[in-house]
Amino acid sequence: MGEKQNLLSLEDVCIGYETPTGTVRAVVNATLSLSAGDTLGIVGESGSGKSTLAHGILRLLPKTAVVTGRMMFQDVDLLRCDAKTLKDLRWKDIAVVFQKSMNSLSPVHKVGEQIVDIYRVHVPQATKEEVYDRMRHLLSVVNLPDRVLDLYPHQLSGGMLQRISISLSLIHQPKLVIFDEATTALDVVTQGQVLSEIRRLQSEMHVTSILITHDVSVVAETCRRVAVMYAGHLMEVGPVDQVLVSPRHPYTQGLLASFPSLSGARRRLRGIPGTLPDLKAEPKGCVFAPRCPKAFDRCHESMPPAVDTGTGCTVKCHLEGSER
Amino acid sequence: MSTATISTNLTKRRLREFAGAFMRNRQAVIGLSLLTFILLVAILAPVLAPYDPYALIGNLLEAPSKAHPMGTDNLGRDVLSRVIYGTRVSLLIGTIAAALSGILGTSIGATAGFFGGKTDAILSEVIDIVLMIPTFFLILIVVALMGSNMLNVMVVIGLTSWPGNARLMRSQALSLRTRTFVQAARATGESEWRILFRYIIPNGIFPVVSNTTMQVATAILTEASLSFLGLGDPNLVSWGQMIFNGRTYISSAWWVAAFPGIAIVITVAAFYMIGDGLNKVLNPKLRS
Amino acid sequence: MGRYLGKRSLTGLLTVIVVLVLNFFLIHLAPGDPITILAGMDNPSQELIDITKAKYGLDKPIYVQLWTYIKTLLKGDLGHSIIQARPVSQLIMERLGNTLLLTLTSAVLALVIGTALGIAASRKPGSALDNVLSLIAYVLYSMPGFWLGLMLILLFSSTLRLFPTSGMVDARASYTGIAYVLDVLKHMVLPVGTLTLIGIPGYFRITKASLAQVLKDDYNTLFLAAGMDEKKIFRKYCFRNAILPTITTFGMRLAYVIAGSATVEIVFAWPGMGRLVMSAINTRDYPLLMGVYLVTSVSVAVWMILVDIFYAIADPRIRYS
Ligand SMILES: Nc1ncnc2c1ncn2[C@@H]1O[C@H](COP(=O)(O)OP(=O)(O)OP(=O)(O)O)[C@@H](O)[C@H]1O
Numbered sequence: 001m002g003e004k005q006n007l008l009s010l011e012d013v014c015i016g017y018e019t020p021t022g023t024v025r026a027v028v029n030a031t032l033s034l035s036a037g038d039t040l041g042i043v044g045e046s047g048s049g050k051s052t053l054a055h056g057i058l059r060l061l062p063k064t065a066v067v068t069g070r071m072m073f074q075d076v077d078l079l080r081c082d083a084k085t086l087k088d089l090r091w092k093d094i095a096v097v098f099q100k101s102m103n104s105l106s107p108v109h110k111v112g113e114q115i116v117d118i119y120r121v122h123v124p125q126a127t128k129e130e131v132y133d134r135m136r137h138l139l140s141v142v143n144l145p146d147r148v149l150d151l152y153p154h155q156l157s158g159g160m161l162q163r164i165s166i167s168l169s170l171i172h173q174p175k176l177v178i179f180d181e182a183t184t185a186l187d188v189v190t191q192g193q194v195l196s197e198i199r200r201l202q203s204e205m206h207v208t209s210i211l212i213t214h215d216v217s218v219v220a221e222t223c224r225r226v227a228v229m230y231a232g233h234l235m236e237v238g239p240v241d242q243v244l245v246s247p248r249h250p251y252t253q254g255l256l257a258s259f260p261s262l263s264g265a266r267r268r269l270r271g272i273p274g275t276l277p278d279l280k281a282e283p284k285g286c287v288f289a290p291r292c293p294k295a296f297d298r299c300h301e302s303m304p305p306a307v308d309t310g311t312g313c314t315v316k317c318h319l320e321g322s323e324r
Numbered sequence: 325m326s327t328a329t330i331s332t333n334l335t336k337r338r339l340r341e342f343a344g345a346f347m348r349n350r351q352a353v354i355g356l357s358l359l360t361f362i363l364l365v366a367i368l369a370p371v372l373a374p375y376d377p378y379a380l381i382g383n384l385l386e387a388p389s390k391a392h393p394m395g396t397d398n399l400g401r402d403v404l405s406r407v408i409y410g411t412r413v414s415l416l417i418g419t420i421a422a423a424l425s426g427i428l429g430t431s432i433g434a435t436a437g438f439f440g441g442k443t444d445a446i447l448s449e450v451i452d453i454v455l456m457i458p459t460f461f462l463i464l465i466v467v468a469l470m471g472s473n474m475l476n477v478m479v480v481i482g483l484t485s486w487p488g489n490a491r492l493m494r495s496q497a498l499s500l501r502t503r504t505f506v507q508a509a510r511a512t513g514e515s516e517w518r519i520l521f522r523y524i525i526p527n528g529i530f531p532v533v534s535n536t537t538m539q540v541a542t543a544i545l546t547e548a549s550l551s552f553l554g555l556g557d558p559n560l561v562s563w564g565q566m567i568f569n570g571r572t573y574i575s576s577a578w579w580v581a582a583f584p585g586i587a588i589v590i591t592v593a594a595f596y597m598i599g600d601g602l603n604k605v606l607n608p609k610l611r612s
Numbered sequence: 613m614g615r616y617l618g619k620r621s622l623t624g625l626l627t628v629i630v631v632l633v634l635n636f637f638l639i640h641l642a643p644g645d646p647i648t649i650l651a652g653m654d655n656p657s658q659e660l661i662d663i664t665k666a667k668y669g670l671d672k673p674i675y676v677q678l679w680t681y682i683k684t685l686l687k688g689d690l691g692h693s694i695i696q697a698r699p700v701s702q703l704i705m706e707r708l709g710n711t712l713l714l715t716l717t718s719a720v721l722a723l724v725i726g727t728a729l730g731i732a733a734s735r736k737p738g739s740a741l742d743n744v745l746s747l748i749a750y751v752l753y754s755m756p757g758f759w760l761g762l763m764l765i766l767l768f769s770s771t772l773r774l775f776p777t778s779g780m781v782d783a784r785a786s787y788t789g790i791a792y793v794l795d796v797l798k799h800m801v802l803p804v805g806t807l808t809l810i811g812i813p814g815y816f817r818i819t820k821a822s823l824a825q826v827l828k829d830d831y832n833t834l835f836l837a838a839g840m841d842e843k844k845i846f847r848k849y850c851f852r853n854a855i856l857p858t859i860t861t862f863g864m865r866l867a868y869v870i871a872g873s874a875t876v877e878i879v880f881a882w883p884g885m886g887r888l889v890m891s892a893i894n895t896r897d898y899p900l901l902m903g904v905y906l907v908t909s910v911s912v913a914v915w916m917i918l919v920d921i922f923y924a925i926a927d928p929r930i931r932y933s
Pocket residue numbers: 017018019024026044045046047048049050051052053062064099181214279
């Protein structure tokens with residue numbers, strides 16, 4: 001069975017944030033698997049739960065977050081493993097490039113010092129020189145001079161910090177790297193450069209990666225598989241050449257309609273009228289029903305389950321199965 | 325919708341959200357209850373006080389008893405009645421001094437932040453300088469030279485404590501002046517000063533309000549210290565002066581100095597708590 | 613950074629000038645004759661009037677007077693206290709050491725205790741410890757220092773008879789050597805205790821606030837994701853980021869060591885600046901009062917600039933801008 005080769009598999013993962021005014025259901029029944037060497041894109045509007053899912057995988061969520069379901073990384077149960085196992089896994093096997101890379105280093109310590117500390121978590125006896133040597137190579141991959149190591153974060157531009165974060169994520173040659181909006185904060189030119197660097201890393205260093213973005217074209221250029229996320233639900237998951245070419249879910253269709261052509265000029269999501277629902281309210285029907293152009297009676301009554309279409313895709317929509 | 329309505333709606337919505345959050349903040353609620361109690365005491369002083377606070381009615385330095393729950397002072401006056409009447413003086417001096425500082429700080433800070441350029445450069449320098457002048461001694465000298473009446477004390481405290489407010493208001497004005505509703509108002513031809521008073525100040529005043537609340541507390545403490553140094557208004561019943569009078573008898577008649585001090589702590593804490601609460605509620609970063 | 617420090621120094625210099633001018637005009641605006649104020653007594657003799665007039669140029673136009681006044685001060689002549697028949701600067705120098713002994717000791721104690729308690733409370737926000745400490749901080753923060761001093765006297769001297777109530781040494785015994793030091797230490801306990809207790813809430817609150825802020829900073833997530841120990845993150849990264857506001861507060865508080873303890877000194881009859889000020893007020897010794905004010909404000913201005921320089925060195929964000 002192909003199951004064995006799965007690097008990461010999520011089963012019915014739910015993540016809720018407890019707040020004084022109710023629980024924010026940020027991720028609901030997410031089921032997903034990723035095999036070694038694969039690249040998965042997660043797209044969705046702002047607030048759809050992409051970062052929450054990414055943080056959940058490394059158990060980095062705040063104490064207010066409640067996580068249920070199963071998350072397996074190889075043969076480790078990420079949600080239930082002990083602190084030691086988790087710590088050994090962090091950065092050595094799974095690394096993250098955070099959405100807010102600009103702020104993800106301490107402002108009063110030099111970049112190099114922080115990187116040395118991070119490296120020594122798993123290789124305690126490493127000397128500063130060894131770490132610098134390793135970083136020098138990784139920095140050259142993202143086109144940065146190694147003098148950045150002797151600077152403070154505020155002396156670097158947002159794009160430079162982003163590249164540092166990317167090379168820092170590769171320092172232990174992890175099996176899985178999660179890029180959380182690694183390019184969103186960059187200008188178009190830099191974004192293009194960083195993306196092509198990521199693509200090169202994927203092919204040269206054989207990293208499995210998850211690329212989180214709200215830009216469908218980025219996924220189209222970079223990923224093999226894609227998951228479309230809406231209001232905490234993975235609405236449609238499948239190979240890029242299927243999901244982005246012949247989308248089955250009305251939300252994916254709307255999402256793609258707002259991009260005139262995948263290689264053309266990028267535009268913000270505007271194609272679907274309406275806004276994300278309030279994640280605190282327990283919806284009666286499908287979360288997308290209020291905005292869905294094809295909604296019918298059943299859509300307002302229950303949330304559709306994830307259905308395997310038989311072509312390697314799973315879709316959460318009542319139209320699946322009812323049509324045929 | 326006119327820009328004025330947008331701005332008013334913004335203010336109204338913020339006020340409503342704010343009131344809800346404020347009432348959910350524990351220390352704000354405690355502070356507010358204490359303040360209500362203190363206000364009632366001040367208003368009802370003639371009803372609550374068992375004796376005339378100035379009358380020499382009992383024996384000298386009589387220990388607390390049924391007749392005099394807080395004892396009598398070195399002139400035979402009832403300490404409880406004096407503590408009750410002292411509430412009025414503290415509140416009056418505290419609020420007027422803080423209000424003066426709030427008004428000064430708001431106008432100076434808003435002018436600096438809104439007009440920017442040279443005006444800002446000069447006013448900011450003034451703010452920095454006044455911020456660096458040690459105020460307590462200045463107040464002390466002015467009161468010593470000009471006479472220790474209540475008006476002098478209030479005015480001097482107000483005139484020396486505004487820079488903090490000015491800084492807060494300045495940064496608010498700096499960010500507000502680029503907002504759409506301000507630019508819209510400008511486009512419709514409203515005058516700069518009108519924009520300042522109708523849009524900038526009402527929308528940016530919130531941090532100044534919490535700071536001013538804290539300044540009431542500081543002003544009450546300053547007045548108490550002045551009185552303790554013998555620079556209080558001799559015609560008033562003030563807690564600081566009661567402690568000043570009582571300090572000689574601290575070993576033999578502790579009640580003369582102890583009770584007014586407790587009154588100060590409660591009153592000052594009430595204002596600090598409200599100010600802190602306002603601050604937490606207004607500053608989303610501090611919300612837990 | 614050079615420009616920044618230049619600008620701050622300019623502000624400091626301007627502050628000193630403003631204080632001088634303010635002092636000058638206070639003398640002239642005050643009810644009564646400037647001569648009596650500058651001469652330092654109510655009914656100066658004709659001879660003294662003439663001397664004072666000549667010294668400060670009181671018969672010249674007001675701007676010349678201002679200049680003369682500033683020139684006199686720049687020479688280090690803070691005026692003359694007639695009541696004590698001595699130069700003001702001499703009186704101040706005599707008392708300064710005693711005051712610094714109190715204020716510096718309590719400043720350091722308050723910093724250490726306040727910060728430690730702040731860290732302890734931040735470990736578990738909302739815990740019983742946090743709540744109790746925060747309540748105590750509120751109460752102490754709202755307490756006039758002189759009143760707390762009186763209450764400590766009531767408790768520890770009058771009732772428990774543990775410590776002396778006033779002064780710096782026992783006047784009846786004439787100790788020398790170690791015995792003298794011990795005697796001074798015994799006299800210091802209550803005034804230092806009072807000042808420390810009053811100072812603690814400031815550090816407690818600032819530590820709590822900046823730690824709460826810093827613990828939410830994004831680098832925490834990165835280091836956690838990298839598998840670093842929470843303890844190590846706290847000790848190395850959070851602490852360094854959180855401690856800067858505490859250090860600034862400490863620095864700024866130090867600016868007020870000369871005059872900040874006046875009322876507490878008076879309570880304990882400590883022979884420091886506070887007593888000097890009190891007697892100046894009681895005897896209407898204006899030259900003395902103004903001399904103390906000038907020294908205080910100039911030292912505050914100078915000190916604040918030094919704190920800024922230190923801060924600029926400690927925080928790379930300022931150092932390189
Ligand atoms: N600590 C938290 N407490 C409560 N709610 C939270 C918290 N963090 C995130 N949320 C909520 O969870 C939802 C999902 O947030 P998340 O950051 O995962 O979205 P996202 O898809 O990454 O959005 P973006 O594209 O803007 O990064 C949002 O509605 C957000 O408001």
